[in-house]
Amino acid sequence: MDKLQELSAPIGRLFLSMIFIFSGFTKITGYAATQGYMESMGVPGMLLPLVIALELFGGIAILLGFKARLIALLFVGFNIISALLFHQFWIDESQMNPFMKNIAIAGGFLMIFAHGAGAYSIDHSNTRR
Secondary structure: OHHHHHHHHHHHHHHHHHHHHHHHHHHHHOHHHHHHHHHHOOOOHHHHHHHHHHHHHHHHHHHHOOOHHHHHHHHHHHHHHHHHHHOOOOOOHHHHHHHHHHHHHHHHHHHHHHHOOOOOOHHHHHHHO
16 A cells, blocks of 8 residues: 555656646747737737646646645646636636635645655655765
8 A cells, every 4th residue: 555655646747747738848839829819808918838848848847746735736826727717717708617726736736746856856865876
């Protein structure tokens, strides 16, 4: 059981980080469309480089378990704000699942914030030294 618990941290980080790493790349390749969508939702398009940086570099940092608590806290805020701005289920009922997905992801990041990156992470390696 200990080995399974040990492996759950890096696997969990992989699962949480994948969506953001891929989304960051997608935003780069579809920059103009993403910027237009953000602006149509009332979010300044000039924030897009920050979003891309958080998704790509933050996603990679979570994957590697580097500064995981700090990055996880940033992702908690990012996911809650994204849910509120882009998945307004109280206006469009079809947005309930994407809204709840973002809230659930925020919950996963809260677990990283509370417990750290776990085994097989840069943070864990640094604390062992």
